[in-house]
Amino acid sequence: MKNTDTIQLESDVSAKTVVALPERTKALGMYESMVRIRKYEEQIYFLFLEGRISGSIHQSHGQEACAVGVLYDTRPTDYMASTHRPAGHDLAKGVSLRAMMCEMFGKANGCCHGKGGAMHMGDISVGAVPANAIVGSNIPIAVGMAYSCKLRRTDDIVVCFFGDGATNEGGFHEGINGAALWDLPVVFVCENNFYGASTHVQATMKVQTIAERAAAYGIPGERIDGNDLMAVNEAATRAIARARRGGGPTLLELMTYRIAGHSRSDASAYRPDDEESAWLARDPIKLFRGRLVEEKVATDAELDAIENSVQEEVDGAVQFAESSQDPEPEDALRNVYAGEGEV
Amino acid sequence: MPQMSIVEALNQAIAEEMARDERVFCLGEDVSDANGGYGGAFAVTRGLHGKFGPERVLNTPISEMLIVGMAVGAAMAGMRPIADVQYGDFLFCCMDQLVNQAAKMRYMSGGRVSVPMVMRAPVGATGRGAQHAQSLEGFFTHAPGLKVICPATAYDAKGLLKTAIRDDNPVLVFEHKLLYGGKRTESGALSMVGEVPAEDYTVPFGRGVVRREGKDITIVANLLMMYRAMDAAAELDEDDISCEVIDPRTLAPFDYELVIESLRKTRRLMIVHEDTYSNGWGAQLASYIAEHEIYLLDAPIKRLAAYDVPIPCAPVMEKFVIPSTARIIDAARSLMKM
Numbered sequence: 264m265k266n267t268d269t270i271q272l273e274s275d276v277s278a279k280t281v282v283a284l285p286e287r288t289k290a291l292g293m294y295e296s297m298v299r300i301r302k303y304e305e306q307i308y309f310l311f312l313e314g315r316i317s318g319s320i321h322q323s324h325g326q327e328a329c330a331v332g333v334l335y336d337t338r339p340t341d342y343m344a345s346t347h348r349p350a351g352h353d354l355a356k357g358v359s360l361r362a363m364m365c366e367m368f369g370k371a372n373g374c375c376h377g378k379g380g381a382m383h384m385g386d387i388s389v390g391a392v393p394a395n396a397i398v399g400s401n402i403p404i405a406v407g408m409a410y411s412c413k414l415r416r417t418d419d420i421v422v423c424f425f426g427d428g429a430t431n432e433g434g435f436h437e438g439i440n441g442a443a444l445w446d447l448p449v450v451f452v453c454e455n456n457f458y459g460a461s462t463h464v465q466a467t468m469k470v471q472t473i474a475e476r477a478a479a480y481g482i483p484g485e486r487i488d489g490n491d492l493m494a495v496n497e498a499a500t501r502a503i504a505r506a507r508r509g510g511g512p513t514l515l516e517l518m519t520y521r522i523a524g525h526s527r528s529d530a531s532a533y534r535p536d537d538e539e540s541a542w543l544a545r546d547p548i549k550l551f552r553g554r555l556v557e558e559k560v561a562t563d564a565e566l567d568a569i570e571n572s573v574q575e576e577v578d579g580a581v582q583f584a585e586s587s588q589d590p591e592p593e594d595a596l597r598n599v600y601a602g603e604g605e606v
Numbered sequence: 607m608p609q610m611s612i613v614e615a616l617n618q619a620i621a622e623e624m625a626r627d628e629r630v631f632c633l634g635e636d637v638s639d640a641n642g643g644y645g646g647a648f649a650v651t652r653g654l655h656g657k658f659g660p661e662r663v664l665n666t667p668i669s670e671m672l673i674v675g676m677a678v679g680a681a682m683a684g685m686r687p688i689a690d691v692q693y694g695d696f697l698f699c700c701m702d703q704l705v706n707q708a709a710k711m712r713y714m715s716g717g718r719v720s721v722p723m724v725m726r727a728p729v730g731a732t733g734r735g736a737q738h739a740q741s742l743e744g745f746f747t748h749a750p751g752l753k754v755i756c757p758a759t760a761y762d763a764k765g766l767l768k769t770a771i772r773d774d775n776p777v778l779v780f781e782h783k784l785l786y787g788g789k790r791t792e793s794g795a796l797s798m799v800g801e802v803p804a805e806d807y808t809v810p811f812g813r814g815v816v817r818r819e820g821k822d823i824t825i826v827a828n829l830l831m832m833y834r835a836m837d838a839a840a841e842l843d844e845d846d847i848s849c850e851v852i853d854p855r856t857l858a859p860f861d862y863e864l865v866i867e868s869l870r871k872t873r874r875l876m877i878v879h880e881d882t883y884s885n886g887w888g889a890q891l892a893s894y895i896a897e898h899e900i901y902l903l904d905a906p907i908k909r910l911a912a913y914d915v916p917i918p919c920a921p922v923m924e925k926f927v928i929p930s931t932a933r934i935i936d937a938a939r940s941l942m943k944m
């Protein structure tokens with residue numbers, strides 16, 4: 264069952280036309296954004312293994328093309344609602360990497376002042392809603408934000424990310440139905456990485472794809488290769504345009520794969536070796552880089568330079584975070600209610 | 607007697623009850639360990655799939671309302687389900703099924719329909735932020751029709767879970783993440799192992815236990831806080847303050863008598879829990895004692911609880927919010943001066 268899924272996706276993909284690369288500035292911008300996510304997540308993993316950060320982590324590397332492909336062309340005033348696996352989405356939406364690193368270290372200058380942690384990363388000033396660790400609960404919230412965009416007569420939109428597992432929560436059904444009913448400007452982005460924790464997606468639903476669930480709500484649904492950056496970007500561009508002009512929501516199902524386990528010490532024992540190797544060979548960054556070089560948009564040297572400068576940014580963020588101040592313990596008592604004269 | 611962790615004790619209780627009674631089955635997310643699955647987020651149901659198969663160890667989609675609603679329905683129709691959520695906080699996703707349905711069904715039917723189900727949920731703060739941390743006993747002790755238990759030792763975990771499975775009412779089982787023991791490493795975890803008899807036994811609901819005898823202060827504390835109270839009591843001994851530590855073990859029903867009996871001797875009461883301060887079981891116990899036995903007391907009742915905030919993620923703040931051994935010691939010293 265799992266293998267057929269992979270094969271099915273690959274034949275789907277080869278049947279589709281290859282989406283052309285964008286102009287050079289955008290192409291390199293997207294490359295840099297994906298590399299930023301990869302290097303950030305690799306650094307976090309390392310810090311976690313070394314015991315320099317604590318708690319738990321749910322990592323997004325391997326899924327960079329989903330975050331960047333969907334979010335690259337959004338505006339800071341567009342909202343983005345993420346999940347327990349938020350780092351890629353946040354970085355692609357423009358949350359400061361330093362502020363995220365500080366949050367991971369539990370520092371006062373973290374993007375949530377140390378109160379949120381890995382699963383609640385966000386920065387509302389760039390439209391990144393504090394991420395939601397209750398699976399599926401960000402979906403109705405995103406719909407409410409979209410309703411606000413509509414009532415305030417803006418043409419801003421909401422991007423709502425969730426996993427394959429989340430589509431079996433009540434919030435998925437209630438949220439998408441509401442958004443469809445009122446033609447709200449939301450792009451629902453399901454990153455189907457085949458597993459919700461240790462459970463295979465096909466063991467949780469009778470239908471073959473998540474995209475086909477869109478039909479039940481009367482909205483478009485599309486399954487796309489989530490490791491093909493340009494395919495994601497092309498589909499997202501259409502869905503975003505539709506939302507902006509008041510055409511209503513779209514459900515995108517992006518087929519992808521996480522490199523790491525579900526959470527901190529998960530060794531992914533439930534993933535068959537052949538499935539793992541097939542997907543890991545389709546690394547979205549390598550795929551995109553291959554095209555950039557092949558189609559002569561950039562040279563290897565230029566791309567290496569981008570990687571090095573991002574690595575410096577990440578290293579700098581770690582140093583900055585480690586030398587930043589812890590919150591005062593009593594800070595824990597602030598921010599419970601609005602209206603307390605707080606900053 | 608065999609020594610085991612709480613995870614192992616819970617696992618044994620479930621396995622033995624499933625073997626004893628065909629009506630018992632488990633359901634929840636990732637409860638099966640077939641094909642490399644988890645066997646429960648905290649490995650409590652590991653190995654059960656191999657013994658009982660996929661029908662009785664039912665892996666569900668991520669659908670808490672389905673999990674709990676199905677448990678309610680199956681219980682109403684003759685089964686004895688053990689439902690599971692991965693973190694207690696997710697119970698809020700299925701409050702309707704627990705509080706409107708499970709709790710009220712027996713009453714609404716005039717006693718004709720019962721809901722013999724068990725709802726297991728891990729509680730306690732472990733550096734994961736506000737949505738994976740809450741101790742939420744208070745929400746459920748407030749709902750007539752539900753029973754609420756909170757085993758803190760391997761012996762109680764097995765004996766109380768068996769009682770829960772055999773009980774004809776919906777029972778919520780709160781298990782503390784830092785007390786599970788076993789292989790899972792977690793900062794601040796106590797690797798609790800305790801003696802568990804090999805033969806079948808149960809622990810009755812509504813009976814607390816004195817974990818340590820003392821004559822100056824009665825400290826009532828559950829789950830992780832019970833261990834902190836024990837550590838505090840050991841240190842306070844050196845100050846010549848003798849604490850009696852009571853573990854209530856079940857919160858609904860609650861063993862008020864045991865506390866009152868202890869107060870006849872100590873005449874001072876402290877209550878410690880990791881649930882927030884306002885309106886929880888500690889507030890209920892304090893008000894009960896004030897209402898019925900205030901003349902037993904030589905000093906005001908002292909209550910320690912998590913401050914009334916969501917649990918913050920950063921370790922320095924998380925530590926501050928939850929009662930520490932040091933806070934219990936300070937409170938005991940000032941209580942002795944009153």
Ligand SMILES: Cc1ncc(C[n+]2csc(CCOP(=O)(O)OP(=O)(O)O)c2C)c(N)n1
Nearest residue numbers: 348396397398426427428429458459460696
């Ligand atoms: C309501 C709720 N139920 C269960 C969980 C525990 N949990 C966290 S992530 C996860 C799997 C989510 O799978 P999916 O939606 O596919 O997202 P992915 O982790 O693959 O990104 C589960 C079960 C949760 N956080 N919230």
Ligand SMILES: [Mg+2]
Nearest residue numbers: 426427458459
């Ligand atoms: Mg998934």
